[in-house]
Amino acid sequence: MSAKKWLVCFVLTLLVLILSLGAFNWAVDPFGLFGDRFMNWYAYDMTQNPRSSKIAWLDAHHDEYDSYIIGCSSTSSYPTEALNRYFDARFFNMIMYGADMYDVECESRYIIENYECKNLVVNVYIDNGLHYDQESDEMTYSQHAKTEGSNLLSYYLRYLYAKPKYAIDKLMSASSDTYLKQSFDAFNPQDGTYDKRARDVEHISDTESYLEAYPVFGNYPTIHPVMTHIDDTVGSLARIKALCDQHEVNLVVVCAPVYYEYFHCFRREDVRRFYSEIAAVTPFWDFSMSSVSYEMRYFYDQTHFRNCVGDMALARIFSDHTVYVPEDFGVLVTPGNAEAHIDAIYQSGPAEETDVSAVVPTLLYHSISPEGDNGNGMVVSPETFEQQIAALSAGGYTAVSLEQVQDYVRSGEPLPEKPILITFDDGYQDNYTYAFPVLKKYHMQATVFVIGVQVGNKTYKGTDYPITPHLTDRQMKTMAASGLISFQTHSYDMHQSSAYEEGRARIDMLQFEGEDEQAYIDLLKSDLKAADEQIAGISGKEPIALAYPRGAYSELAATVVAQSGIAVTFTTEPGANVVLKGVPQSLYGMHRRFVYEKTTPEQLLSYCSVARG
Amino acid sequence: MSFTSFPFLLLVLGTLVLYYTVPGKAQWFVLLAASYVFYLWASPILGLYPIAITLITYLAALRLSALNARKGSMDKARLKRHKRAMCALTLLSCFGLLFALKYLDGVLVTVGALTGQKFTPLSLVVPMGISYYIFQSCGYVIDAYRGKYPVERNFGKYALFVAFFPQMVQGPISRYRDLGPQLSAARRPDAVFLRDGIQLVLWGLFKKLVIADRAAAVVGTVIDDYSAYSGGIILFAVIFYCIQLYGDFSGGIDIARGVAELFGIEMPENFRRPLFATSIADFWRRWHITLGGWMRDYVFYPLSFSRPFSALGRFARKHLHGAAGKILPTSAVTFIVYFFIGIWHGSDPKYIFFGLWNGVLITAALLLEPVFARIAKAVHLDRECALFRAFRMVRTALIVLIGRYITRAETFLGALDMLSRTVNTFALEPFADGTLLKLGLTAQDYIVLGVSLLCLLIVEGIQERGVKIRRSLGGKNGFVQWLAMFALTAVVLIYGFWIKGEIATGFIYMQY
Amino acid sequence: MEELIALLSEICPSIDFENETDLVDRERIDSFELVAIVSTLMDHYEIELDVEDLLPENFNSAEAIYRLIESRRG
Known part of the structure; x- marks a missing residue:
């Protein structure tokens, strides 16, 4: 090869190499800037860099939205569904982790100037006063060049020639992707929020168990932040306000709820100046300090409030009285009341435990029958049953319905003084024969969890094997009509008996080992749907609760169950239930105490009182 | 402007295009302009140093040459005294400047420590490459003193000799008689020079980016906190430091010599x-x-x-x-x-x-x-x-x-301590228990580094037998040539620029 | 000339001074040897050599060295 030919070859080789390296990042597109044509995985891209890839997403999809909410990570706790309902709009959540007001201003400007934007909700967090225009990583925290007005070519080149680690990570993650979110795909691209499906079905009960799960609240880190960027932050807000006025965008500014220990880390004079200056720019809803701030169970972690609190905040703004909102939660701050308001929030304190939460001991029965059982003591004789119920009644306990408990949590409707829940699993005919009369006699509400496929059966479904007879439609109708008994699901057919099944028995709602995830989810959904239709057909009410067969559940099962419209779930774990106003998670994974033939009325009463703490 | 940066690439490409389009008489001027763009890029003020050095040594050499010309007409002893004084004055001012910039603080601190007095360090900014161009221009002045070679009368051409951008920050230190005529010669583009230059630049990038920068990660992690590691790891890191130093310095020189070759200029070897x-x-x-x-x-x-x-x-x-x-x-x-x-x-x-x-x-x-x-x-x-x-x-x-x-090591005592730890706490276990993967390099990095070092060793072994690699490669068939070019380019692009350790380092020898 | 070659060979026994013509340029002799050669020449021939004479062209071959000595003695 002559030297000349070598040179030509070299230039071509170099070009091809450079182009192929770029093509790799373009095709895998770990930041979603080039359309993510092949993987179409914006949940991943947004997690990598929400600032940039959300803009890339919106450039292609902005006609699906007409309103935006924007701010740092706590912004994700305002549920899109509630925003859409209250504003009668289609919201996209422009949350960017670690965002400061510089980010918010750039992105807001771009959105207002380039997309249709009716409403803009700006969520200000107290630590926005600490930082301004900080970019901690040029790949994962950088703004889109379009929003920042920087050089587009060098911006795209930077991502085109980003080190391959990002693209390789994306490919590796794709192979281990699951239905639930993982650390690498934390976003819902459709509305821009964090994927909290699994997060929001966690079991929440009393403060002690919460502290065990979130020890940070027991030993809250003390820091001494100084708000050095109040002027920058408020300056950005003022420009956003001007922009909204100019483009006739409805601007709503909210200051997010802050956990009280974090709030008290800030210097009072900083907070005063920060809030008064914001009020001077625009009236804003302040949720930062109230009794909510003192209740750790309203927070996911040390700085992020829960979605249910976002629901409360929006309900306050829109005066929705069907949702529980503590009275001191949320004030519209104007220049006129700013000073007084700031003094007031420093006076706030925790709510009385008994005002916001209730203890609900829950009993678990199966069969009530004089015939006794084969030895495990779970069949309770009618006499014993009546003694137990009589004792509870005499002890001042009122058995309530699930709906009552749900109303308490959702809208703060009061419960009777000593509420308990009485539940029956499996749906045996003897519940009608022996238990129902007793319940009527003492006027106790109860919940029966039926196995859908077994309704009316005297033999195991599809076989001749005799089993304890199950309730029939008619019996269920009669019971439901009394107003005392509610029917809920114990799965339609996911509580099989391995003795009678030919293949692998589905004894509970857990995924089989090695079972395809999507097939399992589909099965779970169709089972719940079948149960739903059956119970609604018989009792006239769609079930809202599920008792997990064998008490067994997983995060995935709980997520799918919640998505199917189930608001209350029960396990067979013994222990107390504390339900908390405004926290629907306190209705998930509720504990129950097995009641046996040998359980004495004293034991029962003692459980109920211990459970009350 | 680092040799491995995009601006440097642009500077070289732009200069090349200009260099080969202007008339032969102006070519040297393109190089001079490029050299000062290169130097002033970092800091316009620091650009005064090379100008001052150039001026002093230029005038001194002219004067010495004039004195040499008066050999017959002047008293020999007096002439020699004159010349000596002239030469000494120049060298003193140049090395005095170097001393003030680089050593004064150190000397003051040491003297202060010895005498118990406290000196405020001057903390002067040491301009990049100043040792190199001072040595180079002072060598030129001494040659002028000895009168064995003609001096350069054109100030611009001399300024180019002092500041020629590929060499000014880390050498090699050239002699005027070797480099000067090459710098001012008129040239047409020569494919062989271009090819050889590109190959040398690629090889230099390979040594610097693929080898030295990887080795540097381990060196920085271990030696800056050496007391946390056992002797075996310290030894390992010092070996890596040798690798880093060689890859870094000789890689930088290869890039410099390669770039010079693109302009048809051959600079002396600095490493064998x-x-x-x-x-x-x-x-x-x-x-x-x-x-x-x-x-x-x-x-x-x-x-x-x-x-x-x-x-x-x-x-x-x-x-x-x-x-x-x-x-x-x-x-x-x-x-x-x-x-x-x-x-x-x-x-x-x-x-x-x-x-x-x-x-x-x-x-x-x-x-x-x-x-x-x-x-x-x-x-x-x-x-x-x-x-x-x-x-x-x-x-x-x-x-x-x-x-x-x-x-x-930070200090001489630190070096002794490190040496004693190497011997006294030597253990082989850290090489098997995963410690190696916590030193800043991944397993993949070690593999890349190991294979690269092996290649380097093989190539140098062949060179050591007297084979001129680039010449002998030029005689191979087209596919082999392409394969070598492709492999080197791909490795440099992928493992040098694209997949880089988190720690990217500047050239070590630029500080000298 | 023979005398010179004998003298040189005594200092650097491994070098063929009769035929080598690139002693300095190809680094056949190193700087220590060069200094040794120059000192020996100065002693032996009672001439004054200066550092300015240490040019490669003066020491590349026995012949060149011989010429150098001649020029100094003359």
Whole structure:
């Protein structure tokens, strides 16, 4: 090869190499800037860099939205569904982790100037006063060049020639992707929020168990932040306000709820100046300090409030009285009341435990029958049953319905003084024969969890094997009509008996080992749907609760169950239930105490009182 | 502007295009302009240093040349006095400046520490590459003093010699008689030069980015916190430091020489496979050759023939018999030269020890050579056999390695501490328990580094046998040539630029 | 000339001074040897050599060295 030919070859080789390296990042597109044509995985891209890839997403999809909410990570706790309902709009959540007001201003400007934007909700967090225009990583925290007005070519080149680690990570993650979110795909691209499906079905009960799960609240880190960027932050807000006025965008500014220990880390004079200056720019809803701030169970972690609190905040703004909102939660701050308001929030304190939460001991029965059982003591004789119920009644306990408990949590409707829940699993005919009369006699509400496929059966479904007879439609109708008994699901057919099944028995709602995830989810959904239709057909009410067969559940099962419209779930774990106003998670994974033939009325009463703490 | 940065690539490409389009007479000017763009890029103010040095040495050389021309018409002794004064004044001002910039703080602090007084450091900014162009231009002044070569009368061309951008920040240190005519020559693009230049640049990038920058990660992690590691890991890191230093410095020189070749200019070699050195003196003939050459021409020879050392030599030859009598003065001068080489590296006292370490060993080797020869003869050892050569290579490498403890440690005492830990806390377990993966490199990095080092060793082994790699490659068939080019380009692009360790480092020798 | 070659060979026994013409340029002799050669020449021929004479072209071959000595003695 002559030297000349070598040179030509070299230039071509170099070009091809450079182009192929770029093509790799373009095709895998770990930041979603080039359309993510092949993987179409914006949940991943947004997690990598929400600032940039959300803009890339919106450039292609902005006609699906007409309103935006924007701010740092706590912004994700305002549920899109509630925003859409209250504003009668289609919201996209422009949350960017670690965002400061510089980010918010750039992105807001771009959105207002380039997309249709009716409403803009700006969520200000107290630590926005600490930082301004900080970019901690040029790949994962950088703004889109379009929003920042920087050089587009060098911006795209930077991502085109980003080190391959990002693209390789994306490919590796794709192979281990699951239905639930993982650390690498934390976003819902459709509305821009964090994927909290699994997060929001966690079991929440009393403060002690919460502290065990979130020890940070027991030993809250003390820091001494100084708000050095109040002027920058408020300056950005003022420009956003001007922009909204100019483009006739409805601007709503909210200051997010802050956990009280974090709030008290800030210097009072900083907070005063920060809030008064914001009020001077625009009236804003302040949720930062109230009794909510003192209740750790309203927070996911040390700085992020829960979605249910976002629901409360929006309900306050829109005066929705069907949702529980503590009275001191949320004030519209104007220049006129700013000073007084700031003094007031420093006076706030925790709510009385008994005002916001209730203890609900829950009993678990199966069969009530004089015939006794084969030895495990779970069949309770009618006499014993009546003694137990009589004792509870005499002890001042009122058995309530699930709906009552749900109303308490959702809208703060009061419960009777000593509420308990009485539940029956499996749906045996003897519940009608022996238990129902007793319940009527003492006027106790109860919940029966039926196995859908077994309704009316005297033999195991599809076989001749005799089993304890199950309730029939008619019996269920009669019971439901009394107003005392509610029917809920114990799965339609996911509580099989391995003795009678030919293949692998589905004894509970857990995924089989090695079972395809999507097939399992589909099965779970169709089972719940079948149960739903059956119970609604018989009792006239769609079930809202599920008792997990064998008490067994997983995060995935709980997520799918919640998505199917189930608001209350029960396990067979013994222990107390504390339900908390405004926290629907306190209705998930509720504990129950097995009641046996040998359980004495004293034991029962003692459980109920211990459970009350 | 780093050699591995995008602006540098643009500068080289832009300069190339201009260089080969302007008329031959203006070509040197393009290089001069590019050189000052390169230099002023970092800081316009610091650009005054090379201009000042250029001016001083230019005028001094002119004056010396004028004095030389008056050889016949002037009293010889007076002429010599004149010339000496002129030369000394120039060298003093240049080296005085270098001293003030680089050493004054260190000296003040040391003196202060010794006398208990406190000096405020001046903290002057050391402009990049100042040692290199001061050495280069002072060599030129001494040549003018000796009058053996014509001086450059065109100020611009001389300024280009001082500031020629590929070499000005880290060498090689050239002589005017070699480089000057090449810089001002008119040239047409030559495919062979271009090809060879590109190959050399790629090879330099490979050594710097793929090898040195990876090795650097381990070095930084371990040595900056060496007390946290056991002896084995410290030794491992110092070996990596040797690799880093060689890859970094020789890679940088290859890039510089390669870029110069693109302009049809050949610069002197600065490294000749130091790993293959068989003695510490041999090592210094292979490492930083142009500095060694400068020291030889402008320190070693003049000192050897200076009056005191000549007298010492005569005295020794008369009174001491045998080898010692012949080489005593040479040894003394050698010792001084290595002392200078030591302090050339920096103002910290540790560099004096580094100089002494080399000086003592080389001097000792010189003095003991006859003894070794006698012993070898007595035990019938063939000192040229392959096995003994290998032994000498390993021995030399060990000596160099110990010297590297001194240059890399914070202080001389730190170096001693590191050495003692290497020996006293040596353990092999850390090499198997995953410690290696916590030093800043991934398993993949180690593999890349290992394979790259193997390639480097093979190539240098072939070169050591006298094969000119690029020439011999040029004779191979087209596919082999393409494969070599493709592999090198791909490795540099992928493992040099694309997949980089988190720690990217500047060129070490730019500080000198 | 023979005298010179004998003298040189004594200092650097391994070098063929009769035929080598690139002693310095190809680094056949190193700087120590060069200094040794120059000192020996100065003693033996009773001439004054200066550092300015240490040019490669003066020492590349025995012939060149011979010419150098002649020029100094003349």
